[in-house]
Amino acid sequence: MYGYEFYIDPSRCIGCRSCLQACEECETHRGKSMINFDFIERRESITSAAYVCWHCDEPTCAQVCPADAIKKGEDGIVHSSLKPRCIACSNCVLACPFGIPKMMEPEQQMMKCDMCYDRTSAGKRPMCATVCPSGALLYAKPEVVAHTRRETPTNVFYFGSQRITTKVFMMAPAERDFLSIDVEDYMLEENDVRFATA
Amino acid sequence: MFGLRRPSASSSKEPLWREEFSIFTADERYVGRRQMTKFLTLTSLSMFAGNLWLLGRAAFSKDRPAYPAVKVATAGEIPVGGVKLFQYDNDQCILVRTGETSYAAYSQKCTHLSCAVYYAKEKNRLECPCHEGYFSILDGSVLQGPPTRPLPKVTLEQRGSDLVAVGMTGGAEPGT
Amino acid sequence: MKAPDTPLQGRGLTAMDGVITLIIILLIVQMWLLSATLAAYLAGHRSAVVPAAFVSGLIFVGCAALYGFVERIDRNARR
Numbered sequence: 449m450y451g452y453e454f455y456i457d458p459s460r461c462i463g464c465r466s467c468l469q470a471c472e473e474c475e476t477h478r479g480k481s482m483i484n485f486d487f488i489e490r491r492e493s494i495t496s497a498a499y500v501c502w503h504c505d506e507p508t509c510a511q512v513c514p515a516d517a518i519k520k521g522e523d524g525i526v527h528s529s530l531k532p533r534c535i536a537c538s539n540c541v542l543a544c545p546f547g548i549p550k551m552m553e554p555e556q557q558m559m560k561c562d563m564c565y566d567r568t569s570a571g572k573r574p575m576c577a578t579v580c581p582s583g584a585l586l587y588a589k590p591e592v593v594a595h596t597r598r599e600t601p602t603n604v605f606y607f608g609s610q611r612i613t614t615k616v617f618m619m620a621p622a623e624r625d626f627l628s629i630d631v632e633d634y635m636l637e638e639n640d641v642r643f644a645t646a
Numbered sequence: 647m648f649g650l651r652r653p654s655a656s657s658s659k660e661p662l663w664r665e666e667f668s669i670f671t672a673d674e675r676y677v678g679r680r681q682m683t684k685f686l687t688l689t690s691l692s693m694f695a696g697n698l699w700l701l702g703r704a705a706f707s708k709d710r711p712a713y714p715a716v717k718v719a720t721a722g723e724i725p726v727g728g729v730k731l732f733q734y735d736n737d738q739c740i741l742v743r744t745g746e747t748s749y750a751a752y753s754q755k756c757t758h759l760s761c762a763v764y765y766a767k768e769k770n771r772l773e774c775p776c777h778e779g780y781f782s783i784l785d786g787s788v789l790q791g792p793p794t795r796p797l798p799k800v801t802l803e804q805r806g807s808d809l810v811a812v813g814m815t816g817g818a819e820p821g822t
Numbered sequence: 823m824k825a826p827d828t829p830l831q832g833r834g835l836t837a838m839d840g841v842i843t844l845i846i847i848l849l850i851v852q853m854w855l856l857s858a859t860l861a862a863y864l865a866g867h868r869s870a871v872v873p874a875a876f877v878s879g880l881i882f883v884g885c886a887a888l889y890g891f892v893e894r895i896d897r898n899a900r901r
Contacts, residue, residue, distance in 0.1 A: 675835060676835070676838070676896055679835070679838045679839070679842060679892070680838075680892060680893070680896055682842060683838070683841065683842055683845065683888070683889050683892045684889060686842070686845045686846065686849060686885065686889075687845070687882075687885045687886055687888075687889040689849060690845070690848065690849055690852055690881060690882045690885040690886075691882055691885075691886075693849075693852045693853060693855075693856050693878060693882075694852070694875075694878045694879055694881070694882040696856050696860075696878075697855070697856055697859060697871075697874055697875040697878040697879075698875055698878075698879075700859055700860060700863050700871050700874075700875070701871050701872060701875040703863070704863060704868045704871040704872075757864070757865075794861045795861055795864060795865040796865065815866070816865055816866055817864075817866060
């Protein structure tokens with residue numbers, strides 16, 4: 449829809465998984481949800497986060513696809529791989545910095561969130577944003593978000609030295625212009641207690 | 647490597663394969679049209695080259711050697727309305743007696759696709775059976791059908807009682 | 823190229839479609855010219871060949887100019 453943007457706020461996620469259920473109901477991939485749902489530090493907390501595809505401006509998945517199967521449309525949506533072309537090599541699965549694409553085994557095709565293209569191209573909102581009770585996944589106009597949220601939406605991410613701009617926004621602390629995500633920060637140290645068994 | 651280039655940079659010099667197989671559908675449409683335009687321009691070039699070739703042939707063709715004088719038939723050899731086939735200047739030709747003292751001779755190769763024309767007596771014209779091209783017996787001009795050029799006419803001379811072919815008009819070059 | 827600068831892209835595509843149509847029309851003329859020149863040459867009218875080659879060259883230059891125009895649009899649209 450024109451004028452609407454997608455906003456992800458993981459801090460609002462309550463783990464109800466309505467988005468997963470709603471996404472599954474899409475006719476084109478019934479039974480398979482395209483939402484990436486994570487539990488954060490499940491051993492210690494109940495924090496959960498739900499993500500959709502960020503639809504990057506220069507999608508890494510599309511750039512590494514050897515079969516030219518992933519396309520970004522004029523409206524900015526990065527689509528699932530084209531079935532006639534996808535060779536199920538999982539290059540995109542490995543390449544995406546956000547870890548979004550899923551390789552569907554029986555179909556041998558990469559599928560991922562396409563912003564409910566059949567809905568958004570017809571003036572409706574994506575399923576997940578429609579059902580999310582807490583507003584963790586939100587499809588709204590930027591003015592509404594600026595008016596109702598304390599956080600600032602950002603669509604600039606740094607992965608190490610790689611700068612990525614996206615179509616989907618993530619809510620970040622108000623003083624931040626971008627989010628920097630370094631894989632090393634999230635890797636466990638050798639002497640981490642979580643490695644202990646029994 | 648991928649994300650470091652700012653999307654808004656102007657004159658982004660991507661490798662050619664990235665431009666031709668773009669991940670953006672908008673660019674794909676451009677590529678298809680651009681390739682079509684390139685192809686059409688090359689077609690235009692090839693047609694221009696065709697014209698240049700014709701120009702070259704016309705400019706550098708040798709001076710015409712004289713047509714040989716070849717005896718074709720004797721007077722009275724064929725009846726009125728009859729035909730005789732003969733070879734002249736490497737070409738198959740047809741001689742028609744149109745009247746008591748009048749003869750006409752033409753190249754037998756139809757100017758459309760070189761089928762052999764025959765004389766249709768009742769219609770008094772030369773006809774090509776392949777695509778129904780008809781030529782006038784008087785001057786070889788096209789009466790109907792796909793041929794665009796008239797039939798090359800063989801110039802006949804009467805020398806004594808002999809009919810002699812001395813030249814050909816309307817053909818491209820002698821000796822071809 | 824980023825997502826929708828849509829008015830510019832739409833205009834670029836329309837311009838390219840127009841250019842292709844123009845080129846096709848020129849090609850049809852050039853095709854006729856070539857076949858008519860050949861017919862005239864084979865019929866013995868050598869004098870027709872020179873102006874025909876000149877006009878054919880003009881048409882080709884026109885097509886090449888239109889192609890250069892398309893390339894320029896393409897480059898602008900990519901920016």
